[in-house]
Every structure is written in structure tokens, then in C-alpha cells.
Amino acid sequence: MKLPSTHKGSITVHRRVNVTLPEETLRLIDRVAKKGDRSRLIDEAVRHYIDNVGRTNLKKRLKEGAIRRAERDHALAEEWFHLEEEAWRDDRA
Secondary structure (H helix, E strand, O other): OEEEEEEOOOOEEEEEEOOOOOHHHHHHHHOOOOOOOOOOOOOOOOOHHHHHHHHHHHHHHHHHHHHHHHHHHHHHHHHEEEEEEHHHHHHHH
């Protein structure tokens, strides 16, 4: 069943799905969500989780790339250092 609603000025379509959760998880949800508010809580939790996992994966990939390129980047910096130093001295003169 699709239920249209408005969300931040746009229309969002909701779909009913069946999800199986452990009893303990349902108890936790019921402790923090008002009656009839499970869907909102689960939606926010999933979005938060994916946002954080995505950010963590991006940081990991950036770090791995920086490590892979470190030697090349260091060599380029050394290669250009004398030119930058010379340009800096010319600006000060």
C-alpha cells in the first residue's frame, strides 16, 4: 500500500513492508517511539546508519588513497619546492 505524504515541501510516497525484528529490538523501539511512530523511528535510524557508514567508508577510501599516493606526492613536493622558494624570495625583494 502506498501512502503519499509531504516531506520538506515535496511529496514522499510511503510503502508498507513487512520486516522481521528480534523481540528485544521491538522492545527497544517501543521504549523510545510513541505509539504509531515506529516507522518514523526506523526511517530515521536507517538514514542515520547509512549516512554514518557512508561517511566512514569515504574516510577510509580517502586515507587509503592518500597512503597509496604519498610517495608520489612527496616527490612532487620536493621537485617543486625550490621553484616555490625562489618565487617567494622574488616576491620579498
